[in-house]
Amino acid sequence: MGGFDNFRSSPYVSSAAFVPFSKPDYYFPPQNAERYSGYVDLKLTCCTDIYIGSGFSHMPENGKQLVYQTMTYDGKAVIPGSSFKGVVRNLASAVSNSCLPFLPRYGKDGPAKYPAGISNISCKDGKFCIVCDIFGAMSKGSKVMFSDMYSENAIFYIKELNAQYGPKPVYTDKHGTAKGYKFFMTGENSYEMPSKIKARVVKKGAVFTGRVHFKKITEEELALLMFSLGLNDMEGQDIVLKIGGFKNEGMGEVKVSACDFVCSNMLNKSAGELAYQYYDMPTANQDAIEKISDEILTPV
Numbered sequence: 001m002g003g004f005d006n007f008r009s010s011p012y013v014s015s016a017a018f019v020p021f022s023k024p025d026y027y028f029p030p031q032n033a034e035r036y037s038g039y040v041d042l043k044l045t046c047c048t049d050i051y052i053g054s055g056f057s058h059m060p061e062n063g064k065q066l067v068y069q070t071m072t073y074d075g076k077a078v079i080p081g082s083s084f085k086g087v088v089r090n091l092a093s094a095v096s097n098s099c100l101p102f103l104p105r106y107g108k109d110g111p112a113k114y115p116a117g118i119s120n121i122s123c124k125d126g127k128f129c130i131v132c133d134i135f136g137a138m139s140k141g142s143k144v145m146f147s148d149m150y151s152e153n154a155i156f157y158i159k160e161l162n163a164q165y166g167p168k169p170v171y172t173d174k175h176g177t178a179k180g181y182k183f184f185m186t187g188e189n190s191y192e193m194p195s196k197i198k199a200r201v202v203k204k205g206a207v208f209t210g211r212v213h214f215k216k217i218t219e220e221e222l223a224l225l226m227f228s229l230g231l232n233d234m235e236g237q238d239i240v241l242k243i244g245g246f247k248n249e250g251m252g253e254v255k256v257s258a259c260d261f262v263c264s265n266m267l268n269k270s271a272g273e274l275a276y277q278y279y280d281m282p283t284a285n286q287d288a289i290e291k292i293s294d295e296i297l298t299p300v
Contacts, residue, residue, distance in 0.1 A: 012162070015189040015248050017296045018171065018179040019094045021114065022285040024121045027130035035216040038263035040271050042229065044079070044149055044208040047253040047300070048188075049159065051201045051245040052079055058200075067158055068199040077154035077202045079243065081146035081210065087243050088146075089135045092228035094181040095278075095288045098131035099123050103170055103178055112170040112178045130283045134221050143217050144225065149210035155203040161246055163195035181288075183296050184242050188250035201251070209259070219267070219274070220283060226275035230256040232293075233272025239297040255299065 050070075057066040071078050092098070100120045103112040114120065123132040128140060136142030171179045214225060226232075230241045244252040258271040269277075279289055 011191050012193060013189060013191040015185045015187070015250075016171075017183055017185050017291075018181065019183065019288045019291055019296070020180040021100055021118055021178070022097045022288065023118055024099045024129055025097045025283075026121060026123075026127045027133050027283060029218045029220065033218045034265055034267075035218060036222055036263050036265055036267055037215045037217075038261070039211050039213045040226070040229070040231075040258050040262075041211050041260040042149070042209065043257050043259050044210075044254040045257070046202060046204050046206045046208075047186075047240055047255055049201045049204050049251050050206070050243065050254070051199050051251055052077075052083065052243070053199075053245050065198055068197060070156065070200050070202060073148070073150070077151040077156070077206060077208070079149040079208055079210075081148045084149060084210075084243065085135070085144070085146040087241055088225075088228045089131060090181065091241070091292070092134070092224055093131050094183075095227065095285050095292065096130050096224055096283045097285060098129040098283075101181075110176070112172050113176050115177055130221060130224060134217060134225060143215050143221075145213040147210040147212070149208035151202065151206045151208045154206040156200050157203055158198050159201045160196050160198055161249065162191065162193035163197050164246070183292070184247035184252075185296050186240055186242070186250070186253055186298055187300050189248055199245075208254070220278075220281045222263075222267075223274045223278035223281055224283070226271045227278040227289075229271075229275070230254075230297075231258055231271045232275040233270070234276045237276070237293050238299060239293055240299050241297065253300075 052071045054069045054071040056069045058069055059066055105111045123129055123137045128137060134143050171182055230239050232238050240253045240255050242252045243254060261271040278284055279286060
């Protein structure tokens with residue numbers, strides 16, 4: 001039996017949840033819509049241990065097992081801006097009527113399918129969904145830039161974890177229909193696989209800081225960006241984000257807060273207020289927002 005078959009018959013317990021696709025549409029703001037530029041300084045507090053793989057492993061002196069290494073720069077733990085941007089973009093796609101992810105062929109049953117009644121759009125030639133308009137697409141530059149996030153207080157230690165096996169490229173039901181956007185739920189997910197690995201991880205409590213710049217985006221786009229950064233400041237409706245490896249085991253949970261928010265054109269709203277107001281915006285998928293806020297990415 002192959003690795004994936006062994007994985008399927010193992011004690012593995014998934015904590016994945018799926019947010020159904022919404023009907024995609026192009027984003028056409030009013031021609032006279034105000035545009036905003038600025039930045040938000042972020043603090044990411046690790047609610048659990050976190051592992052951002054560097055792609056390297058190390059054999060400790062007199063050791064018998066390789067230890068997978070977390071990413072560092074000049075001795076400091078780092079979350080690459082590109083990795084964090086990917087997390088934020090995926091969340092933004094799930095809560096808006098954005099274009100859908102590409103569905104590749106996934107096996108003998110042929111290509112995966114979108115749910116009945118939903119067809120994708122092609123973001124090109126001057127027509128883009130709200131997410132591609134913000135984060136960029138083929139032949140279109142991004143309106144946001146994510147700096148790398150660094151931690152001054154990170155504590156590293158070696159942790160034994162369950163071996164991971166590559167999942168199917170697309171998650172579908174028995175009819176080959178894609179289930180939607182995949183998220184790992186918050187909270188520890190305990191199970192014991194027969195195969196173990198060791199990884200050098202960042203201990204819970206570490207704080208990462210960095211900055212996100214935005215340029216010439218509408219208030220609706222700014223609200224979606226702030227929500228997808230996890231900055232909703234309405235009590236009981238805040239969320240955490242999940243980043244890095246071993247998310248299924250409860251790792252990678254970060255609480256994001258805004259240390260400073262600078263915006264042009266006298267927009268007298270906080271980052272949290274903008275995030276909260278996205279629920280009522282025309283491009284918002286209210287069902288997805290509620291599912292993510294109430295069931296999936298809820299603080300523990």
